[in-house]
């Protein structure tokens with residue numbers, strides 16, 4: 001598609017505050033926030049402050065290689081947080097967007113059976129997402145420009161090897 005939804009930093013700030021209000025009003029008090037890098041890290045950090053939650057963890061998932069171009073399946077990259085005892089924890093998964101929902105489903109399934117409770121929060125959710133997040137700020141079907149990835153990186157790096 002050529003239609004784009006542009007989120008600037010100021011609106012991002014308002015979005016996560018509103019998302020946090022919704023989560024708090026729902027009575028959900030996560031013990032830890034699990035962010036999906038890299039976009040979810042911004043969301044998790046802001047939500048952690050707004051929800052007064054001091055535990056943040058992250059998982060690295062690689063899926064998108066460009067606008068609308070993906071790998072076959074999302075893959076979780078090392079290090080997978082296996083050493084952390086999530087058993088009795090209420091976990092909030094945080095990401096920027098549930099698009100196909102495959103990334104969130106991967107992390108959600110990773111948590112199932114290992115945690116007391118798991119819910120997810122995203123700024124955007126697309127209508128075709130196979131995961132319906134408990135907390136969504138806005139629904140859209142357009143390609144989203146996030147403030148952290150709107151501009152080109154200040155340096156170009158070739159041949160970077162991902163930890164797998």
Ligand code: 5GP
Nearest residue numbers: 039064097098099100101102103143144146
């Ligand atoms: P999914 O697995 O739900 O298809 O996609 C998850 C990840 O892909 C998101 O966390 C995000 O990094 C990237 N992604 C998916 N849709 C968009 C989009 O519309 N805009 C941007 N900038 N990234 C997206």
